[in-house]
Amino acid sequence: MKKEILIGFLVGLFATAAGFYFYVEFALEGTFEEALAVINEKKLYGKVLSIAAIANLLTFFVFIKKKQDYRARGVLLATFLIAFIILIFQFI
Helix, strand or coil: CCCHHHHHHHHHHHHHEEEEEHHHHHHHHHHHHHHHHHHHHHHHHHHHHHHCCHHHHHHHHHHHHHHCCHHHHHHHHHHHHHHHHHHHHHHH
8 A cells, every 4th residue: 555655655756857857848938957047046846846746647647647646646745746846846
């Protein structure tokens, strides 16, 4: 049970990282490094992470559809962690 939750948690973190990469690479102008510089300069980490976490929605419903509830629970925990990180970035 704990192993399944850990797998879901890691999948959730990976999905958020992939969502972050794809958003920065394809939705923002310029190269990846230039886009990261703009995000850093304008302090947009929270907003970009919020958009990147949408990828967790897809993984969550895939796990629910496959009846892998513990993995879906891990994705949900990863989403809560990302939400907490976004909250911290809003006050920095």
